[in-house]
Amino acid sequence: VVDYNLHATLDSGQAFRWSRQGDAWTGILGRRWVRLRSTAHHIEATTTRAPEDWRWLTKYLQSEVDLRVVIAQFPDHPFLARAIRAHYGLRLLRQDPWECLASFILSSTKQIAQIKQVVARLCERCGNEVDTPPGEPRAWSFPSATQVAALSQADLRRMGMGFRAPYLLEAARRVSRGDCALTQLSALPLESARDALMELPGVGRKIADCVLLFALGFDEAFPVDVWMMRTLQDRWFPGRRRTLRELVAFADSQFGPQGGYVQQYLFHFSRTLEPELEETRP
DNA sequence: ATCCAGGGGGGCT
């Protein structure tokens, strides 16, 4: 692989089930345990048994995407240029739609560390145990919508989901019933797919855009969360207050067909940026 | 102790 920054990609808040051990990353994809290690021009993958082929992994990692082509479509902006320089090789993953949806329903007003924690508890409580190599800790697959729908709201609250518990439960029920055919949404126009996602409880514009971008392949989707709001406000409209609505509309029109990649570079860079000294204002 | 976290929903004006 070329132009692939595995650390930035797995640590940029788009997926919540990877853990780092030194230079290696361990996670669960579908029902497989995987360890990934990045070398100069390769990503080395270890599984518990030899797979037929590796497309499930290359698709997830999006390692066949030519990053230079993507970045060539970015708008010219000094802060974005800094983000690209700082984390060159950051990629968007292509996640399972249900796992992505459920994870982001659980994400609202939670820190990334806490999202990982509650997702881990959900998997251990109702996912399927998967094979791990000798000496590795036990691991579980992400539970299907049907597995989640079989739980009670009290079960979910005990995992620390708080007010998100009824949202996740109802979303799981609808998805397991087939009321929202997630995988088929990628064939629709972006706005139709977004509207369908926003029918689900606990799913507004931001979470819908996360699923469109991280799971359904809509590279132009641009989730605007608190970090992106501050970044756009501070770096694109310094000194002039903009409403959330205005910023969403701006992002929609200004960042182009690869806006989702732009967003991920800005998000990760903003989150890892050392706080700059503010000018003192009288 | 106080604030805030990859928001969303509902009510009010």
Place this chain on the structure above:
DNA sequence: AGCCCCCATGGA
């Protein structure tokens, strides 16, 4: 449309 508050929990 914009603004308000509430929702539950834990880490900094």
